[in-house]
Amino acid sequence: xxxxxxxxxxxxxxxxxxxxxxxxxxxxxxxxxxxxxxxxxxxxxxxxxxxxxxxxxxxxxxxxxxxxxxxxxxxxxxxxxxxxxxxxxxxxxxxxxxxxxxxxxxxxxxxxxxxxxxxxxxxxxxxxxxxxxxxxxxxxxxxxxxxxxxxxxxxxxxxxxxxxxxxxxxxxxxxxxxxxxxxxxxxxxxxxxxxxxxxxxxxxxxxxxxxxxxxxxxxxxxxxxxxxxxxxxxxxxxxxxxxxxxxxxxxxxxxxxxxxxxxxxxxxxxxxxxxxxxxxxxxxxxxxxxxxxxxxxxxxxxxxxxxxxxxxxxxxxxxxxxxxxxxxxxxxxxxxxxxxxxxxxxxxxxxxxxxxxxxxxxxxxxxxxxxxxxxxxxxxxxxxxxxxxxxxxxxxxxxxxxxxxxxxxxxxxxxxxxxxxxxxxxxxxxxxxxxxxxxxxxxxxxxxxxxxxxxxxxxxxxxxxxxxxxxxxxxxxxxxxxxxxxx
Amino acid sequence: xxxxxxxxxxxxxxxxxxxxxxxxxxxxxxxxxxxxxxxxxxxxxxxxxxxxxxxxxxxxxxxxxxxxxxxxxxxxxxxxxxxxxxxxxxxxxxxxxxxxxxxxxxxxxxxxxxxxxxxxxxxxxxxxxxxxxxxxxxxxxxxxxxxxxxxxxxxxxxxxxxxxxxxxxxxxxxxxxxxxxxxxxxxxxxxxxxxxxxxxxxxxxxxxxxxxxxxxxxxxxxxxxxxxxxxxxxxxxxxxxxxxxxxxxxxxxxxxxxxxxxxxxxxxxxxxxxxxxxxxxxxxxxxxxxxxxxxxxxxxxxxxxxxxxxxxxxxxxxxxxxxxxxxxxxxxxxxxxxxxxxxxxxxxxxxxxxxxxxxxxxxxxxxxxxxxxxxxxxxxxxxxxxxxxxxxxxxxxxxxxxxxxxxxxxxxxxxxxxxxxxxxxxxxxxxxxxxxxxxxxxxxxxxxx
Numbered sequence: 001x002x003x004x005x006x007x008x009x010x011x012x013x014x015x016x017x018x019x020x021x022x023x024x025x026x027x028x029x030x031x032x033x034x035x036x037x038x039x040x041x042x043x044x045x046x047x048x049x050x051x052x053x054x055x056x057x058x059x060x061x062x063x064x065x066x067x068x069x070x071x072x073x074x075x076x077x078x079x080x081x082x083x084x085x086x087x088x089x090x091x092x093x094x095x096x097x098x099x100x101x102x103x104x105x106x107x108x109x110x111x112x113x114x115x116x117x118x119x120x121x122x123x124x125x126x127x128x129x130x131x132x133x134x135x136x137x138x139x140x141x142x143x144x145x146x147x148x149x150x151x152x153x154x155x156x157x158x159x160x161x162x163x164x165x166x167x168x169x170x171x172x173x174x175x176x177x178x179x180x181x182x183x184x185x186x187x188x189x190x191x192x193x194x195x196x197x198x199x200x201x202x203x204x205x206x207x208x209x210x211x212x213x214x215x216x217x218x219x220x221x222x223x224x225x226x227x228x229x230x231x232x233x234x235x236x237x238x239x240x241x242x243x244x245x246x247x248x249x250x251x252x253x254x255x256x257x258x259x260x261x262x263x264x265x266x267x268x269x270x271x272x273x274x275x276x277x278x279x280x281x282x283x284x285x286x287x288x289x290x291x292x293x294x295x296x297x298x299x300x301x302x303x304x305x306x307x308x309x310x311x312x313x314x315x316x317x318x319x320x321x322x323x324x325x326x327x328x329x330x331x332x333x334x335x336x337x338x339x340x341x342x343x344x345x346x347x348x349x350x351x352x353x354x355x356x357x358x359x360x361x362x363x364x365x366x367x368x369x370x371x372x373x374x375x376x377x378x379x380x381x382x383x384x385x386x387x388x389x390x391x392x393x394x395x396x397x398x399x400x401x402x403x404x405x406x407x408x409x410x411x412x413x414x415x416x417x418x419x420x421x422x423x424x425x426x427x428x429x430x431x432x433x434x435x436x437x438x439x440x441x442x443x444x445x446x447x448x449x450x451x452x453x454x455x456x457x458x459x460x461x462x463x464x465x466x467x468x469x470x471x472x473x474x475x476x477x478x479x480x481x482x483x484x485x486x487x
Numbered sequence: 488x489x490x491x492x493x494x495x496x497x498x499x500x501x502x503x504x505x506x507x508x509x510x511x512x513x514x515x516x517x518x519x520x521x522x523x524x525x526x527x528x529x530x531x532x533x534x535x536x537x538x539x540x541x542x543x544x545x546x547x548x549x550x551x552x553x554x555x556x557x558x559x560x561x562x563x564x565x566x567x568x569x570x571x572x573x574x575x576x577x578x579x580x581x582x583x584x585x586x587x588x589x590x591x592x593x594x595x596x597x598x599x600x601x602x603x604x605x606x607x608x609x610x611x612x613x614x615x616x617x618x619x620x621x622x623x624x625x626x627x628x629x630x631x632x633x634x635x636x637x638x639x640x641x642x643x644x645x646x647x648x649x650x651x652x653x654x655x656x657x658x659x660x661x662x663x664x665x666x667x668x669x670x671x672x673x674x675x676x677x678x679x680x681x682x683x684x685x686x687x688x689x690x691x692x693x694x695x696x697x698x699x700x701x702x703x704x705x706x707x708x709x710x711x712x713x714x715x716x717x718x719x720x721x722x723x724x725x726x727x728x729x730x731x732x733x734x735x736x737x738x739x740x741x742x743x744x745x746x747x748x749x750x751x752x753x754x755x756x757x758x759x760x761x762x763x764x765x766x767x768x769x770x771x772x773x774x775x776x777x778x779x780x781x782x783x784x785x786x787x788x789x790x791x792x793x794x795x796x797x798x799x800x801x802x803x804x805x806x807x808x809x810x811x812x813x814x815x816x817x818x819x820x821x822x823x824x825x826x827x828x829x830x831x832x833x834x835x836x837x838x839x840x841x842x843x844x845x846x847x848x849x850x851x852x853x854x855x856x857x858x859x860x861x862x863x864x865x866x867x868x869x870x871x872x873x874x875x876x877x878x879x880x881x882x883x884x885x886x887x888x889x890x891x892x893x894x895x896x897x898x899x900x901x902x903x904x905x906x907x908x909x910x911x912x913x914x915x916x917x918x919x920x921x922x923x924x925x926x927x928x929x930x931x932x933x934x935x936x
Binding site (some may be wrong): 001003005006012013017019020021022023024025026027028029030032033034035037038039040041042045048050051052053055056057058059060062064067069070074075076077078080082083084085086087088089090091093094095096097098099101102103104105107108114115116117119121130131132133134136137141144160165166167169170171172173174175176183200216217219221222247248249250251253254261268270271272273274275276277278287292315316317318319320321322323324325327328333335336337338339340341342343344345347348349351352353356359360373374397398402407408413416427428429430452457459462463464465466467468469471472473475476477478479480481 | 488489490491492493497498500501502504505506507510513514515517518520521522523525526527528529530531532533534535538539541542543544545546547548549550551554556558559560564566568570572574575576577578579580581582583584586587588589590591592593595599600601602603605606607609611612613615616618619620621622633650651652654655656658659660662663664665703708709729731732733734735736739746748751758759760761762763764766776782783784785786787788789790791793794795797799800804805806807809810811812814815816817818819820821822823828829831832833834835836838839840841842844846847848849850851852853855860872881887888891892896897900915918920921924925
């Protein structure tokens with residue numbers, strides 16, 4: 001589609017959008033001023049509205065398509081959460097507004113902290129991190145602060161399974177740690193012997209996702225916790241897969257010392273085409289002094305922000321203000337609508353949908369990566385056989401699914417399973433939707449047998465066909481410039 | 488159960504297909520000792536009408552009439568069309584555009600956003616956004632330290648006129664990597680004196696320059712940039728994007744321009760909403776693009792040679808490079824960027840310049856009205872954009888709540904951040920503040936002095 005810049009004509013005005021001030025200002029000195037206006041498009045309001053409405057129609061989304069993207073928990077984002085979080089009193093509140101104009105939002109945030117303590121089984125919760133990865137950073141920074149506070153400066157290493165999300169090692173490095181990878185055993189659990197061999201006085205902690213990114217529950221979690229704790233290390237829980245356990249198992253009960261939650265996954269705040277999310281963090285008592293600020297507090301009469309003054313050992317601030325509060329309000333609203341009953345059913349139906357879809361796909365002839373294991377809220381297919389027999393890769397299946405009206409599962413992650421599709425249906429999808437997905441997969445398997453060259457050219461019915469990623473990286477074109485060639 | 492579509496019949500069919508008799512069996516790999524019964528401490532669920540009633544009541548508690556507080560978050564008018572479109576499910580409920588063919592809407596929009604940000608800043612390339620302005624500055628500091636191989640220094644010159652909260656965030660985010668922030672004090676004009684750059688600064692990797700600075704004042708950016716470059720420092724610009732419709736873009740500061748540009752994007756169409764979600768922007772020179780963190784969209788072609796867009800240079804990012812990535816960041820603030828892009832398209836350069844000019848005019852009117860009162864004086868005699876500092880002859884900590892009682896959010900108590908300015912107030916007027924509101928503020932303040 002043409003760019004908004006290509007719809008621009010010099011001299012077009014949007015008069016209804018021209019502000020005029022109530023004072024007359026003396027002109028600023030010349031040396032501070034811009035010489036030529038920036039090259040922004042000059043389009044009418046209708047042109048802009050039509051352009052961006054049409055662009056939106058080139059997206060898949062949860063509202064328009066089944067989106068079984070593993071590890072991403074693409075569940076329905078209830079509209080009421082958006083409506084209420086956008087009320088003028090919330091949307092218009094300045095982040096540094098005085099206590100007199102903060103009681104509404106702080107009441108919600110304080111209660112949300114309390115709910116998340118109960119849900120995770122932790123002693124305290126901060127809402128400050130602006131995303132899961134920032135939650136990881138905060139958690140690992142607290143682990144470091146804890147060891148150093150005790151005069152233990154020898155712990156320079158964080159242990160991370162080879163199947164972990166890439167953010168885990170990157171977050172550990174941002175906290176100044178060295179990363180040691182732990183291999184996974186053939187049954188999908190962590191290789192306990194390999195872990196025991198590397199744990200020691202240099203171990204600051206371990207970062208684990210449970211269920212792991214392989215879609216199975218780590219059955220040795222109690223042993224792992226003991227091994228790490230006995231060596232003086234701490235356990236970090238990556239909450240990316242909390243949807244599988246909500247109301248069933250609490251990270252605190254599994255022995256974790258610090259937990260982050262991706263509210264844009266488990267608590268249905270929208271993904272927004274790549275963000276914003278929020279990554280609240282829960283901690284056990286020994287890490288409580290180090291929590292990032294601010295924290296919402298309540299003295300029985302009124303609510304307030306606690307800051308560095310009340311928490312002198314805090315690892316500090318992670319954002320200019322209080323984090324992604326608009327996202328956290330959506331989380332709070334979701335938690336209140338579901339309540340204790342609804343929240344404890346989330347994992348049940350997420351697991352039911354995953355178990356059913358895995359069973360149907362296996363019966364249709366596809367290969368589960370861990371057939372002997374119970375699927376959690378997600379599971380992995382390996383297209384190794386289809387690739388070997390017909391040359392049909394996981395990527396080919398992913399691209400062709402788009403033509404059948406299904407967003408692709410996560411492809412080629414985790415990397416240790418060859419030709420993998422990581423599939424997470426979530427609890428908000430109906431049986432009919434899951435059955436339709438199985439039908440599409442079966443049709444594509446038929447195409448792999450009969451029309452492999454056709455399959456490899458997919459997709460055919462999207463706004464574009466397969467894109468040249470190599471060209472994108474080699475002939476970098478990251479911005480339209482006024483002198484760019486037309487077309 | 489809210490948002491779960493299954494009928495009882497379907498549940499039975501699905502359990503039978505799996506070959507189990509109850510949902511409980513799906514959890515049979517979890518050790519029994521770890522299982523919790525119920526989430527007893529949580530409240531019972533509410534229906535949509537009940538939660539609406541609760542939230543409407545709470546939102547009403549926080550509403551204010553007029554906001555003269557800025558300090559990094561600004562109360563601007565947002566064209567009505569912006570959030571109507573941003574709220575479309577196709578933008579709101581989409582994931583990160585990893586499947587490019589099914590995400591051309593988001594991808595083209597980000598490419599247009601990157602183009603607009605490079606135009607505003609006069610830089611070569613912009614990323615798809617970071618969390619907020621403060622964390623974007625932390626990433627810019629890390630990037631500058633990576634880039635400045637000549638100095639190999641892990642020290643960065645950090646004027647005290649940069650937002651004090653940004654300084655705290657940068658300290659939290661880069662401190663664990665052994666990077667040190669070196670203070671540069673402000674002078675009697677409320678700005679960084681370029682002459683203060685003279686002392687042995689080649690021992691640092693970069694200089695941070697905020698324009699306008701935290702006091703609203705305009706720094707001598709040309710001289711600061713040239714002096715920093717002469718000492719082998721990189722220049723990190725922290726800018727307000729609305730002001731750039733009027734002010735010299737960082738790409739044109741001094742002889743060579745700034746090296747990395749970042750800032751808070753909220754003023755481009757994102758509501759105040761208690762401080763987030765906002766978005767941080769970042770732009771740089773083409774030569775440095777492989778050291779820039781965060782997602783980047785590039786233009787390319789499909790199999791038929793048709794134009795398309797895709798995430799590119801992903802080898803910088805954590806999902807590919809893991810422990811060797813430029814940052815642990817995964818998210819961009821996609822929905823906020825969607826708002827900013829549509830907002831900039833509707834306003835155009837003319838609309839954005841009119842907004843910036845109106846801000847400056849209103850702030851000038853506010854300054855005239857307030858400093859005409861007995862007991863109010865100007866602190867820094869310096870050109871400013873839409874924010875400035877006044878000194879009161881009465882305790883700020885008592886004046887602010889009194890004005891809040893009249894529903895006027897009157898400014899920031901600077902004493903909380905700068906002990907030497909304990910009788911001072913940072914105040915702001917955007918294009919939204921009317922002559923009547925400015926009048927009402929001045930009248931109310933007069934009665935309290």
